[in-house]
Amino acid sequence: MAAAGGVVVLSGAGLSTESGIPDYRGPSGALRRHTPMTYQAFTSGVTARRRYWARSHVGWRAMAEARPNSGHRAVAHLQRRGLVTGVVTQNVDGLHQAGGARDVVELHGSLHRVICLDCGALSSREELDARLTRANPAFAARAVAVNPDGDAELRDEEIDGFEVVGCRACEGGVLKPDVVFFGESVPAGRVSDCFALVEGARLLLVLGSSLTVMSGRRFVLRAAKLGIPVAIVNQGPTRGDDHATLTVDAPLGEILSEVAALVDARTAATR
Ligand SMILES: [Zn+2]
Numbered sequence: 183m184a185a186a187g188g189v190v191v192l193s194g195a196g197l198s199t200e201s202g203i204p205d206y207r208g209p210s211g212a213l214r215r216h217t218p219m220t221y222q223a224f225t226s227g228v229t230a231r232r233r234y235w236a237r238s239h240v241g242w243r244a245m246a247e248a249r250p251n252s253g254h255r256a257v258a259h260l261q262r263r264g265l266v267t268g269v270v271t272q273n274v275d276g277l278h279q280a281g282g283a284r285d286v287v288e289l290h291g292s293l294h295r296v297i298c299l300d301c302g303a304l305s306s307r308e309e310l311d312a313r314l315t316r317a318n319p320a321f322a323a324r325a326v327a328v329n330p331d332g333d334a335e336l337r338d339e340e341i342d343g344f345e346v347v348g349c350r351a352c353e354g355g356v357l358k359p360d361v362v363f364f365g366e367s368v369p370a371g372r373v374s375d376c377f378a379l380v381e382g383a384r385l386l387l388v389l390g391s392s393l394t395v396m397s398g399r400r401f402v403l404r405a406a407k408l409g410i411p412v413a414i415v416n417q418g419p420t421r422g423d424d425h426a427t428l429t430v431d432a433p434l435g436e437i438l439s440e441v442a443a444l445v446d447a448r449t450a451a452t453r
Contacts, residue, residue: 188384190268191257192401195330196390196416198275200251200435202244203330205390218331221366224358225299228346231356234333236344238359239314240323241334242307245275245293253389254281256438263445268379272391272398274331274361287376289368289397291361293332300355310347310357317345331361368397380405388414390434393422402426 195205223230258281260266270287271278276294278286296310297303323340349355362368380386386405393399393414399421405412406425413428414420415437423429430437 187265187267188382189260189266189387190379190383190385191266191270191387191389192380192391192398193257193269193271193273193278193389194391194393194398194416195273196392197253197271197434198248198251198273198277198330199390200253200433201248201275201277203248203273203275203277204328205330218329218364219333221363224363225356232344232346233341235314235346236321236323236341237334237336238332239311239318239321239344240336241328241332242293242311244328244334245332246308246311248275248277250277250281252435253438254278254283256435256442257389258282258284259442260445263449265445266387268383270376270379270401274359287372287379289362289372289376291359293359293361295360296357297360298349298352298355299358301349301352303349303351303355304360305350305357307359313347314345317347332359376401377404380410381408383410386410386412388412388416388420388422388426389438390416391420392416392418393420 199205219234224234254277257266257269257278261269261283269278269283269285270289272289274288274290274293276292294307296305296307321344323336327335349357380401381404383405386402388402391398393402402412402422402425411427412422412425414422414426415430415432415434417431417433
């Protein structure tokens with residue numbers, strides 16, 4: 183099926199677990215012990231933001247060190263071969279791009295970028311990381327656990343006194359990672375871009391998403407409504423299984439490498 187091309191990939195946290203980034207809802211289930219930051223809490227005041235940035239500053243180490251796995255590389259390979267025509271990801275870790283994929287639509291944004299809530303300026307997380315490190319020379323907190331949104335578990339006494347820095351462009355504006363927090367909507371233009379990709383697909387391939395939230399599930403529903411086949415590779419059941427033509431419950435890196443190899447073998451055979 184994939185060999186015919188026109189495949190649009192929709193990926194979730196399950197694709198990045200083999201890179202050491204935990205999943206919220208998969209087998210490791212970070213959501214059970216972790217309440218993600220909401221937009222409402224983040225904008226409620228400086229205390230909530232200090233808490234967020236202290237934890238995220240520690241969590242960024244793990245994010246910055248994560249490397250793409252064989253699943254990310256296989257997707258990029260299939261894209262280079264012209265079989266994958268679009269990549270939409272719910273992940274904010276940048277690992278598709280690090281694995282060589284191009285034109286990735288980051289549905290929920292990216293932890294690699296920072297946005298100013300006051301002037302809208304975008305800057306790099308690397309730059310903010312350096313500024314936060316300089317502003318907190320004595321900060322030496324170690325993460326107990328890191329979550330998929332780059333948020334690390336810290337003790338309260340480690341957060342007190344953490345110095346948050348403001349936007350450089352407007353001199354002091356509130357900085358937020360350029361990710362869609364819980365309680366925030368995905369920008370409408372980004373959603374319509376994704377719908378356009380899905381509507382033009384011959385196959386929607388879901389990789390490592392339990393499709394629990396409507397943010398991703400709506401694309402499966404749209405594909406199903408249009409009669410576009412949906413294939414789901416995920417560890418464990420998903421909320422899109424009823425709409426899938428094919429479901430595979432298996433580790434993603436292994437399966438995707440096999441698909442990529444199979445495609446290569448087929449292409450070689452038809453030469
Ligand atoms: Zn600003």
